[in-house]
Amino acid sequence: MPRFALKVEYDGAPFAGWQRQAEHPSVQGAIEAALAKLEPGEHTIAAAGRTDAGVHARGQVCHCDLQKDWSPFRLSEALNHHLKPLPVAIVDAAEVEGDWHARFSAMERRYLFRLVSRRAPLTLEAGQVWQVKHDLELAPMQEAARHLIGLHDFTTFRSTMCQAASPVKTLDALDIRELETDWGTEFQFRLRARSFLHNQVRSFVGTLERVGAGAWAPEDVKAALDARDRAACGPVCPPQGLYLVGVGYPDDPFQR
Incomplete structure (x- = not known):
């Protein structure tokens, strides 16, 4: 299963924060729903940090595991298509090693x-x-x-x-x-x-x-x-x- 790193930008105003919640919209939930449009099934992504309700991001990073060997460009384009009209955008994507982790591999947050x-x-x-x-x-x-x-x-x-x-x-x-x-x-x-x-x-x-x-x-x-x-x-x-x-x-x- 190839692993991909995603750089994410979002307006936090309409979300209850990054973390997926059962009864409230979240950025994590929005991206996982977009991934399910590309590869049907459940998806769980991990982020470098969990931002609170109303907090924005220009350089959040998360990773996901997929079945298909997507090109990073096609993956970001497809996700952005399915994220509309939410204020969430994948601004970059890259394939990474299987043990790379958006949170635990990070050295710093800005x-x-x-x-x-x-x-x-x-x-x-x-x-x-x-x-x-x-x-x-x-x-x-x-x-x-x-x-x-x-x-x-x-x-x-x-x-x-x-x-x-x-x-x-x-x-x-x-x-x-x-x-x-x-x-x-x-x-x-x-x-x-x-x-x-x-x-x-x-x-x-x-x-x-x-x-x-x-x-x-x-x-x-x-x-x-x-x-x-x-x-x-x-x-x-x-x-x-x-x-x-x-x-x-x-x-x-x-x-x-």
């Missing part, structure tokens, strides 16, 4: 969070960013973010429902940029790590937003981290500004 500061309601960007109506200061957020980089116990910044065996993780990067755009002042948070805890990125951004708004000082973020207490976390921001933008592998199957 996320982007988009936050827009503007008074007027958003129209074209609605559902794609988190909007706040007040001004934010970039430098204090950047100063606060430096306390989070490195190896830490991130108990404060993970959901109480997180199933990870340990709260200790290494955050390799947390870069924040300010962009003046036609739709407002956009702040982009780019994060990179081998793996993330449940709600870790949204907990980071919600807390850092409080710093940018002047409600917290940068050193308050370090105190929250050191507390190792979920109650010390700032507000968890909404999901619509979060994107899984890439997954890193020792041998990237999409680099030909």
Whole structure:
């Protein structure tokens, strides 16, 4: 049975998350249903990460096992045909070794969070960013973010429902940029790590937003981290500004 890696882009708004659910639409369910149109029967795919309801992706990666030896181009074209009109697209496909795994072979995950500061309601960007109506200061957020980089116990910044065996993780990067755009002042948070805890990125951004708004000082973020207490976390921001933008592998199957 040939195994294929798929790079997936999706708008998370109409889905209850990546993971298949019996009573709610999911991205996994949509792709498995499309696979069943190509090869009748049950299909189970595995992803690099399970995004929550409302979270988007530009570079999610999953793998599937098929009976037929498809060419990667024909496979992606056929899946995209059967995924219509859902906001899910296979942007690349590659045949991989039988022991290659979208989750366990991954070295890192990269996320982007988009936050827009503007008074007027958003129209074209609605559902794609988190909007706040007040001004934010970039430098204090950047100063606060430096306390989070490195190896830490991130108990404060993970959901109480997180199933990870340990709260200790290494955050390799947390870069924040300010962009003046036609739709407002956009702040982009780019994060990179081998793996993330449940709600870790949204907990980071919600807390850092409080710093940018002047409600917290940068050193308050370090105190929250050191507390190792979920109650010390700032507000968890909404999901619509979060994107899984890439997954890193020792041998990237999409680099030909």
